[in-house]
Amino acid sequence: MTTNHILTVENLTTRFQTPDGEVEAVNNVNFHIDPGETLGVVGESGSGKTQIFLSLMGLLAKNGASTGSVRYKDKEILNLQPRELNKIRGVSMSMIFQDPMTSLNPFLKISRQMTEVLVEHRGMSESDALARAITMLDRVGIPGAAQRVHMYPHEFSGGMRQRVMIAMALLCDPEVLIADEPTTALDVTVQAQILDLLRDLQTDFNTATVMITHDLGVVAGLCDRVMVMYGGRVVETGSVRDIYYDSHHPYTEGLLKSMPRIDRADEESLFAIPGQPPNLQNLPKGCAYQERCEYVFDRCCAERPLLREFGNGRASACFREDDK
Amino acid sequence: MSVMNKSAKKDASPILSVRDLKVHFPIPSKGLFAPDRQLKAVDGVNFDLYPGETLGVVGESGCGKSTLGRAILQLIPPTDGQVAWLGKNIVGAPHRDMQPLRRDLQIIFQDPLASLNPRMTIGEIIAEPLVTHKPELGKEEIKARVKRMMARVGLLPQMINRYPHEFSGGQCQRIGIARAMILEPKLIVCDEPVSALDVSIQAQIVNLLQELQREFDLSLIFISHDLSIVRHICHRIMVLYLGNVAELADRDSIYAAPRHPYTKALISAVPIPDPEIERNKERIVLTGDLPSPLSPPSGCVFRTRCPFAKDKCAQEPPVLERVSDSQEVACHFHDSI
Incomplete structure (x- = not known):
């Protein structure tokens, strides 16, 4: 089968034994x-939004296991041995995490952490690798990169550390960049800088990017397509415009309505989705969203709605669609 | 509702007046005989709350927002300035005099689980202020009041004997709110009360706080970094930068026409959940990070990141100037930018 998809995920299921x-x-x-x-x-x-990507990067906790298929181009990568997987992760697929301090090694200088990848994967000499690291730090907007590359992670501010993480992820020109809440721990003005940076880098390197986030504002500014997760399942997918202007799933609709908007002066109380997020250990029979859904009817409690496609890359898992 | 409040506040006298409040922390210097340095977390804040x-x-x-909240409640002793509660200065008041006032002054914290003692049942947690401040109440009465408050904040009263770890983040925040509300205080300092919660739960907690405010005529100091939520819940907004007030204005004025370049940048940096608007809006992107509060810039503390900074900004610190009935701003060039 030939497609131009760079990453194809099919029937991915991840379970944890607790x-x-x-x-x-x-x-x-x-x-x-x-x-x-x-x-x-x-x-x-x-x-489950983060667990999908930890599964495909082979980074699940010990008690987790995945089934299904994940193909990078045409190569099956799910559950590969670490030695095989290392040829792809960190090279063709990189991931950046929410908290840059805990994902950098506090004992090692940035230079050591950055050159390691290049020496290991690209067989570069130490000095070439250092030069490349400095170029990359410079590219992500770290002033005085040639000096700062010799500093330790704690000598950088939160925003700068996230830039270091991004530079590190881009060292080997990955084709897929997975960003897991990269700006959640940052202040809004620094968040704006990092989002601009990600946008620029994407134009320059044509990297496929996955943006994992709970912030619908960030998605609105950055993404082409959106996948909405609830209770471990995809409940809706579509283009960013479809999702924001014509959402089909009640959960997507509720999320969008419950966000207070800085560009609107609303006097009434906020729309709030009632209840709590579902307990994955004890999902109800039928739709996971039934207890919080304003449109719930008998069928939702008896059967689980499947993700149904209705053209143009749009899909939603809700029985209300059947009536439309 | 905000309109009602605004008209009401004109005739009422402020419940809280803060004048030139400063909190400086001494930081041990590196040299053996060098004097301690001062970290100016809050450096001269003035406001009234109705x-x-x-x-x-x-x-x-x-920027000093949490320090300010704690200094108002005297949880951190202010270095200088006044906090007048119902007309009486409480800075430096002895513990004996503060104790009765604490009934009226409560706080809700950001991390809902960490702010609850894991070894107490939620009934004990919510009852604790009653036990401390109203020792005359009998056991049954306390239990009845706790159950009533639990129901009011949306917790099932039969969960009174459970422990905090059995609850989700949103429910833990409801427990924190019940504990703060049980004495029916007049002021609650809410320190990032919804930042740790999921979007769908944030809205529930914000609505609960607004209902309680209406019901009990509460005053709230709502500390947050989320300008969208602040727009929704607040009547007036104070923008802090390195311990200094950059702008203080009515909600509608500050969002419609921010006057300080920092306020403008902050507001424009907030992502809007609408692809058309978000991709086409005008933005002021600030360069760099917040400078170290140990060595703040001379003159205007914002000048190192300000796109409009001029020579004057390095020389003189701007004072908070009233530009309209409802708006005060600390910028030398607020007229021209």
Whole structure:
């Protein structure tokens, strides 16, 4: 099968064995990413949005296991041995995390952490690798890169550390960049700088980007397509315009309505989705969103709605669609 | 509702008046005989708060907003200045005099689980202020009041004997709110009360705070870095930068026409959940990070990141100037930018 998808995920399911029983963090997720595209993955904590990408990067916790298929171009990469996987992760696929301080090694200078990848994967000499690291730091907007490359992570501010993480992720010109809440720990003015940087880099390098976030504002500014997660499943996908202006799933609709808007002076109380996010250990029969849904009817409690496509890359998992 | 509050506040006298409040922390210097340096976390803040009003305090991390909230409640002793509660200065008041006032002054914290003692049941947690401040109440009465408050904040009263870890983040924040509300205080300092919560839960908590405010005529100081939520819940907004007030104005004025370049940048940096608007809006992108509060820039503290900075800004610190009935701004060039 030949496609131009750079990453194809089919029937991905990730389960964790816990003392309280099995938890299905990711359930039967399907999606793909094309070169140069930005996919937004939206959901609340515990919706499985991060676990999808930890699964495909082989970074799951020890008690987790995945089934299904993940293809990088035409190569199956799910559950590969670390030695095989290392030829791809960090090279063709990189990931940046929410908290830059805990993802950098506090004992090693930035120079050592950055050159390691290049020496290991690209067989560069130490001095070439250092030169490349400095170029990359400069590219992500770190002033005085040639000096600062010899500093330790704690000598950088939060925003600068996130730039270091991004520079590190881009060292080997990855084709896929997975950004897991990269700006959540940052102040808004610094967040704006980092988002600008990601946008520029994408134009320059044509990297396919996955933006995992709970912030619908960030997605609106950056993404081409959006995938909305709830209770470990995809509940809606579509282009960013479709999702924001014509959402089909009640959860997407509720999320958008419950965001207070800085550009609007609303006097009434906010729309709030009632109840709590679902407990993955104890999902109800039928739709996971039934207890919080304003349109719930009998069928939602008896059967689980499947993700149904209705053209143009649009899909939604809701029985209300059947009536439309 | 805000209109009602605004008209009400004109005739009422302020419940809280803060004058030239300063909190400086001594930082041990590196040299053996060098004097300690001063970290000026809050450096001269003035405002009044009226009954039933919500004042938003916004700014980036390290701007002094949490220190300000704690200094108002005397949880951190202010270095200088006055905090007048119902007309009486409480800065430096002895513990004996502060204790009865604490009934009226409460706080809600950012991390809902960390602010609850894991070894107490939620009934004990919510009852604790009652036990401390109203020792005359009998056990049954306390229990009844706790259950009533639990129901009011949206917790099932039969959960009274459970422990905090059994609750989700949103529910833990409801417990924190119940604990703050049980004495029916007049002022609650809310320190980032919804920042740690999921979007769908944020809206529930914001609505709850607004309902409680209406019901009990509460005054709120709402500390947050999220300018969208602040716009929704606050009547007036104070923008802090490195311990200094950059702008203080009514909600509608500050969002419609921010006058300080920092306020403009902050507002324009907030992503709007609408692709058309978000991609086409005009933005002021600030360069660099917040300078170290240990060595703030001379003159205007914002000048190192300000796109409009001129020579004068390095020389003189701007004072907070009234530019209209509802707006004060600290910028030398607020007229021209």
